[in-house]
Amino acid sequence: MGTPRGLRNAGSSSSACRFLAAFAVLLTLPTLTAGLTRHYTFNVQMTNVTRLCVTKSIPTVNGQFPGPKLVVREGDRLVVKVHNHMNYNVSFHWHGILQLRNGWADGPSYITQCPIQGGGSYVYDFTVTGQRGTLWWHAHFSWLRVHLYGPLVILPKRGEGFPFPRPYKELPPIMFGVWLMHCHFDVHLSWGLSMAWLVNDGPLPSQKMLPPPSDLPKC
Ligand SMILES: *[C@@H]1O[C@H](CO)[C@@H](O)[C@H](O)[C@H]1NC(C)=O
Ligand SMILES: *[C@@H]1O[C@H](CO)[C@@H](O)[C@H](O)[C@H]1NC(C)=O
Numbered sequence: 001m002g003t004p005r006g007l008r009n010a011g012s013s014s015s016a017c018r019f020l021a022a023f024a025v026l027l028t029l030p031t032l033t034a035g036l037t038r039h040y041t042f043n044v045q046m047t048n049v050t051r052l053c054v055t056k057s058i059p060t061v062n063g064q065f066p067g068p069k070l071v072v073r074e075g076d077r078l079v080v081k082v083h084n085h086m087n088y089n090v091s092f093h094w095h096g097i098l099q100l101r102n103g104w105a106d107g108p109s110y111i112t113q114c115p116i117q118g119g120g121s122y123v124y125d126f127t128v129t130g131q132r133g134t135l136w137w138h139a140h141f142s143w144l145r146v147h148l149y150g151p152l153v154i155l156p157k158r159g160e161g162f163p164f165p166r167p168y169k170e171l172p173p174i175m176f177g178v179w180l181m182h183c184h185f186d187v188h189l190s191w192g193l194s195m196a197w198l199v200n201d202g203p204l205p206s207q208k209m210l211p212p213p214s215d216l217p218k219c
Helices: 005-009 015-028 142-146 185-189 192-200
Strands: 037-051 054-061 070-073 077-084 092-095 121-127 133-139 149-155
Touching (some): 070 077, 077 092
Antiparallel strands (some): 037 054, 077 121, 092 133, 133 149
């Protein structure tokens, strides 16, 4: 695929500082309506995480599980710099975001991009247009999506509202996920893509899922 487009954007400035700077601009110019550029950095790394009394080494973004919350306003440009520090390939999908003429940021491995290989980086760069509400992002390479996901909040433009009455109370996003109690996710990776068909199991014999492969590792 050649050099990923985003690599040319790589800079050394702290994204946190840039985000704070963007926030400061918002505070001092409350009537500003033009879209801002929101910068985030994803360091994808193995992290020991404990849930339900079980500690496992799983892929995380910046050591967080679920991953960090991204916040933009409608019309903003979102720039997410991904560094893959794992030995696994990965890519990221911004679920529900309309990638208008911007398919390179959509994220499905081997559909719109080759995956980011271990040690590699890629910058997802897109503008959120005509959408507001809470969506989510997730990894789009085989089973990695089980661990790598987080909320993506799109606020309305300043001075505009959501297309529903103001709620009585606002809660932070609640992420639901699965926590695999058995095995390690990496043993699934070799047959992860075929596992994806399990969700299509149907009532007819011709729609039933195939039995597990004979080389399915024992737990
Ligand atoms: C996770 O914990 C194990 C066992 O304590 C340790 O060997 C390993 O280095 C830890 N991994 C990380 C990424 O911290
Ligand atoms: C990782 O990506 C590279 C490039 O697409 C591919 O050659 C390799 O087979 C991938 N590795 C896995 C485990 O899928």
